[in-house]
Amino acid sequence: xxxxxxxxxxxxxxxxxxxxxKLREALLNAQFDLSEHxxxxxxxxxxxxxxxxxxxxxxxxxxxxxxxxxxxxxxGAPSDEEAERPDMWRFWRALPPKGNVGIVFGSWYTSPIxxxxxxxxxxxxxxxxxxxxxRFENMLFNExxxxxxxxxxxxxxxxxxxxxxxxxxxxxxWRVTKLDWERFKIYDRFRAISEHTLRETSTSNxxxxxxxxxxxxxxxxxxxxxxxxxxxxxxxxxxxxxxxxKAAPLVPVMDNLKLVRDLDMTQKVAKPEYEKKLEKxxxxxxxIIRDKKFKKRSLILVFEGSDAAGKGxxxxxxxxxxxxxxxxxxxxxxxxxxxRAQPYLWRxxxxxxxxxxxxxxDRSWYGRVLVERVEGFCAEAxxxxxxxxINDFEEQMxxxxxxxxxxxxxxxxxxxLRRFKEREKTSFKRFKITEEDWRNRxxxxxxxxAVADMVDRTSTEIAPWTLVEAEDKYFARxxxxxxxxxxxxxxx
Amino acid sequence: xxxxxxxxxxxxxxxxxxxxxKLREALLNAQFDLSEHxxxxxxxxxxxxxxxxxxxxxxxxxxxxxxxxxxxxxxGAPSDEEAERPDMWRFWRALPPKGNVGIVFGSWYTSPIxxxxxxxxxxxxxxxxxxxxxRFENMLFNExxxxxxxxxxxxxxxxxxxxxxxxxxxxxxWRVTKLDWERFKIYDRFRAISEHTLRETSTSNxxxxxxxxxxxxxxxxxxxxxxxxxxxxxxxxxxxxxxxxKAAPLVPVMDNLKLVRDLDMTQKVAKPEYEKKLEKxxxxxxxIIRDKKFKKRSLILVFEGSDAAGKGxxxxxxxxxxxxxxxxxxxxxxxxxxxRAQPYLWRxxxxxxxxxxxxxxDRSWYGRVLVERVEGFCAEAxxxxxxxxINDFEEQMxxxxxxxxxxxxxxxxxxxLRRFKEREKTSFKRFKITEEDWRNRxxxxxxxxAVADMVDRTSTEIAPWTLVEAEDKYFARxxxxxxxxxxxxxxx
Numbered sequence: 001x002x003x004x005x006x007x008x009x010x011x012x013x014x015x016x017x018x019x020x021x022k023l024r025e026a027l028l029n030a031q032f033d034l035s036e037h038x039x040x041x042x043x044x045x046x047x048x049x050x051x052x053x054x055x056x057x058x059x060x061x062x063x064x065x066x067x068x069x070x071x072x073x074x075x076g077a078p079s080d081e082e083a084e085r086p087d088m089w090r091f092w093r094a095l096p097p098k099g100n101v102g103i104v105f106g107s108w109y110t111s112p113i114x115x116x117x118x119x120x121x122x123x124x125x126x127x128x129x130x131x132x133x134x135r136f137e138n139m140l141f142n143e144x145x146x147x148x149x150x151x152x153x154x155x156x157x158x159x160x161x162x163x164x165x166x167x168x169x170x171x172x173x174w175r176v177t178k179l180d181w182e183r184f185k186i187y188d189r190f191r192a193i194s195e196h197t198l199r200e201t202s203t204s205n206x207x208x209x210x211x212x213x214x215x216x217x218x219x220x221x222x223x224x225x226x227x228x229x230x231x232x233x234x235x236x237x238x239x240x241x242x243x244x245x246k247a248a249p250l251v252p253v254m255d256n257l258k259l260v261r262d263l264d265m266t267q268k269v270a271k272p273e274y275e276k277k278l279e280k281x282x283x284x285x286x287x288i289i290r291d292k293k294f295k296k297r298s299l300i301l302v303f304e305g306s307d308a309a310g311k312g313x314x315x316x317x318x319x320x321x322x323x324x325x326x327x328x329x330x331x332x333x334x335x336x337x338x339x340r341a342q343p344y345l346w347r348x349x350x351x352x353x354x355x356x357x358x359x360x361x362d363r364s365w366y367g368r369v370l371v372e373r374v375e376g377f378c379a380e381a382x383x384x385x386x387x388x389x390i391n392d393f394e395e396q397m398x399x400x401x402x403x404x405x406x407x408x409x410x411x412x413x414x415x416x417l418r419r420f421k422e423r424e425k426t427s428f429k430r431f432k433i434t435e436e437d438w439r440n441r442x443x444x445x446x447x448x449x450a451v452a453d454m455v456d457r458t459s460t461e462i463a464p465w466t467l468v469e470a471e472d473k474y475f476a477r478x479x480x481x482x483x484x485x486x487x488x489x490x491x492x
Numbered sequence: 493x494x495x496x497x498x499x500x501x502x503x504x505x506x507x508x509x510x511x512x513x514k515l516r517e518a519l520l521n522a523q524f525d526l527s528e529h530x531x532x533x534x535x536x537x538x539x540x541x542x543x544x545x546x547x548x549x550x551x552x553x554x555x556x557x558x559x560x561x562x563x564x565x566x567x568g569a570p571s572d573e574e575a576e577r578p579d580m581w582r583f584w585r586a587l588p589p590k591g592n593v594g595i596v597f598g599s600w601y602t603s604p605i606x607x608x609x610x611x612x613x614x615x616x617x618x619x620x621x622x623x624x625x626x627r628f629e630n631m632l633f634n635e636x637x638x639x640x641x642x643x644x645x646x647x648x649x650x651x652x653x654x655x656x657x658x659x660x661x662x663x664x665x666w667r668v669t670k671l672d673w674e675r676f677k678i679y680d681r682f683r684a685i686s687e688h689t690l691r692e693t694s695t696s697n698x699x700x701x702x703x704x705x706x707x708x709x710x711x712x713x714x715x716x717x718x719x720x721x722x723x724x725x726x727x728x729x730x731x732x733x734x735x736x737x738k739a740a741p742l743v744p745v746m747d748n749l750k751l752v753r754d755l756d757m758t759q760k761v762a763k764p765e766y767e768k769k770l771e772k773x774x775x776x777x778x779x780i781i782r783d784k785k786f787k788k789r790s791l792i793l794v795f796e797g798s799d800a801a802g803k804g805x806x807x808x809x810x811x812x813x814x815x816x817x818x819x820x821x822x823x824x825x826x827x828x829x830x831x832r833a834q835p836y837l838w839r840x841x842x843x844x845x846x847x848x849x850x851x852x853x854d855r856s857w858y859g860r861v862l863v864e865r866v867e868g869f870c871a872e873a874x875x876x877x878x879x880x881x882i883n884d885f886e887e888q889m890x891x892x893x894x895x896x897x898x899x900x901x902x903x904x905x906x907x908x909l910r911r912f913k914e915r916e917k918t919s920f921k922r923f924k925i926t927e928e929d930w931r932n933r934x935x936x937x938x939x940x941x942a943v944a945d946m947v948d949r950t951s952t953e954i955a956p957w958t959l960v961e962a963e964d965k966y967f968a969r970x971x972x973x974x975x976x977x978x979x980x981x982x983x984x
Binding site: 025028029031032033036055058059061062063066067068069070071072073074079080081103105312315316319320322323324325328329330331336337338362427428429430 | 517520523525547554555558564565807815821828921922
C-alpha cells in the first residue's frame, strides 16, 4: 500500500501558490455548507510514521478552515475515568456531532498497531482488533459519518534523512530524541504491521488515503483536496434524496414466536412467600455488591417489556437492595438534541458506568429493534444491522468487566388490558394511561415478532436475555432479582 | 443550631405506619408534577455526622420516589480529570437538570469543614469558602434551583451509644473502624466548626434543615415531609405567574462610555510591518505554550466584539501559532436543550480546560450582560447579578491555574457598515450578512452602554479586559497576540 507514497511526489512553489488560495476558499465554503445544512459529521483520522507531517497538516487544516467548527483531539494515556471503561469509550466521547469536523490523533488504530509492533500482543489479538474496527467504522458510515483516514508515510530513506537534517540544525536539534532513533531501528517491523492493518481496514466505507509525507506542499494539497472532494460529494448526495439502503431479507427463524408464546404464564408466588424470599434475595444482592471483587467489575441491567409489564416495580426491588451512591437508573425516552446529532448508540455509551457501579436502563438500545422497527422510525436496513452492532457494544462492556443482564418482561394481552384499567383508577399520576399506550396495544403482534427476533439475535453467552413471565408481579420480581444474584455469584 | 436536634425526637411505630404510605404517595405525585411540568431542578445536599442515617435516608427517598428521575452522586477523592479543574467543576457536572432531583453526598461543604477540623486550613480560608458557597447557592436559587440542605445530627452521647451498639452485635461489628473512634475523639471540634459553617451558610434561599438522626422513623418522616412541602410550594408558585424580581438600580458610573469612545481608533499598522511582527509574536506564543511551566497552567481566551469587528480573524492568528492538539475553539451560539435545562453558566463550565490546554471562546458568558441585556432575553435583576457571578467564575478558574484574557474588539459604526457591505460581495459564505446583523446595528448605542458597564464591573486584576482598537485589523491582531504573550510571560 505504500509503494505510491515512495515515489518522491513534489509540488513546486508556483503551483502551490496558484492552488492554495482556491483550495482554502472552497474548503471554507464546503465547511459552511456542512455546518448550515450538512446533516452529517466529518471524522478525520490521522496516522502514520513520525516526522511525516501529521501535526503540520492538521494545523494547516485548522488554519485553512474555520477552527470554530473543528475539534482536534489527541489521545495519549487514558485518564482514570477512561481506564475504567471499555477502550472505545473515550473515542465515543470525542465523536464530532453533525455539522462538525472532528480530527483524531492517536485513534483506535494506535494501540493495536503499537502493541503488536512491541510484541505485547499476537497476531490473533491484532486480527480481533481489526475485525472490531471494521465493524465499528461500518456502523459509523451507516449512521452517516463521513470518515477520512489519512496515513502519512515516509520511506526508510526519507525517514533517516529527515532525522539527520533535524539534528544538523541547532534550532531543531531538540526535536530528535533517542526514542526517535530507537523507533527508526524497528522501521521495517512497524511498516509491515501497519501495512497489514491498513490493508485489512481499508474498506469502501472508510478507505485509507496514504499520503507521502516528505514534501510539505504535496501532502498539504493532497489532504486538502481529498477532504474537499469528499465533503462536496457527500453534500451533493445529501441534497438529492438518498436511495434507501436495501436490507438483506430477514432470514425467518422457524417459529421463533414460540420463545415468548410458550412461556408458562401461570407461574405464581403467594405474598407471604414473596416477601420472605424477596428479603433474602435483596440481602444476598446487597452483600455481593459490597464484595471486594465487585470493585473491579460493574453491573449493567437492561429492562425491556411491554407497557404495564412491571419494569418499574422490578427495578425498585433491585435498587431497594443497593446503596443509592452506587447505582443510577437511566430512563430512556426521546433522545435530546445533542444525542440526535450522534450515532444512535452514542447516548448509551454516555452512561457506561465506572468500575464498582451499577447502571440500570429502563428501556435501552433495544428500542432500535423494537419501537423503531415496529413504528418504522428507521429503515429496515438500519434495525437489521443493529443486532450485530448491539452485540459488539455489549461485548466491549463485558470485556472491560461489566456483567450484563437483560430482562424481557412478558405479560399477556389480557393482563395488559386489566392493568391499564386498574391504572386509570390509581392516584399515582405516573401510572396514568395515555392515548399512546392504547395505540401501542393495537400493535401487539408486531411487537411480539420483534421481541422474538431480538432475543434470537442478541441473546449471547456473554449477555444473555432472561425472559420473565410477568403475569404475576411477585413471581417476576423474584425471578429478576434471583437472576441478577446468580449471575453475580457466577461471575465474581 | 443543634439544640433542637438533641431533644430525643421519636416517632412511634403506629404513627409511622399511618403516615408513611400517605407521604410516599404525595411524594410520587409531586415528583411526577416536577418532571412533567416543573421547570426547575431539586438539589438535595446531605451532610452531617457519621451514623446519623444519611445513607439510609437517601436510600429511602430513592425507594419512596421514582428512582428514574433521581440521581444520587457521592463525591470522594477527585478523579484526575476533576483534579485539573477548579474544585467546583465536578459539582457543576453533577447538577440535576430541570424536572429532576439530584442528591449530593460529600458536597462543596465537605472539604472546607474537614480541612478546617484537621487543621489543614485556617479561619480565613474557611470564611473565604463560606462566602463563596453563599454566593454560589444564591446564584443557583436565582436560576430557579430548589435547594434543600439536610444536616443529620447526633449528640455526643447518641454517637457514643451508637458506636458501642454496633460493636456489640456480631453482624454489624465490621461497620465500626478505628477511624470511627478517632473521629469521635474530635467530635467537639467537628461540631463547633460545622455549627459555625451551617450558621453562616443558612440563608433564606438555601436554609439548612438540621435533622436529629437517632430515631429512624423520626428522621425519615421529617426529611420526607420537608421535601414534599418544599416541592409543593415551589410547584404552586410556578403555576402562578411569578412576581418579577426587582433589581437594585444600576448605579450610573460617571460617563463610563468614555471607556470605549475615547479609544484612539486611528492606530494603524502597515502590512509589511504587520507580517514581520506577527511572525515574531506567533513564534513567541508557540514557544511559551510549549514551556514546561505551562503544563501546570491553562489559558482561557475570551473574544467579544460587535459583528464584523474581526474576532474570527484574531482567533485564527492565535490558533495559527499553536498546535491543534492543544487548543479548542468554542463558538457560543444558542444553548442546546441540555444546556437550557441548567443554570446559564453551566454550558461554559463544560468547556473549562484541563491543565496544559488552551480554550478560546468566540463569544462567551458575557452574552448575559450584552445581548441578553440589550434584547431583554433575561430580566434586569438577572443580568445585574451576572457581573459578580461571572467574577466568581473567573476567580475560580484563575485559582486553579488558568490565565484568563478577555478582549473587546471595538470598531466604529461607519467601519461596521463598510465591512458589512464588503462582506456582501465576498465569496466566503460564512461571512454573509444576515437580516439579524442589520437589526443588531440599529441598537448600537444600547450595546455601547452595555459594553461600558461590562468592562467597568468585570475587569479585575485577575482577569482584566483588554479593549482593542479594531478599526485597523492588523493593529488589532497584533495587540491581541501581544497581550496574550505578555500575560503568559508575566504569569509563568
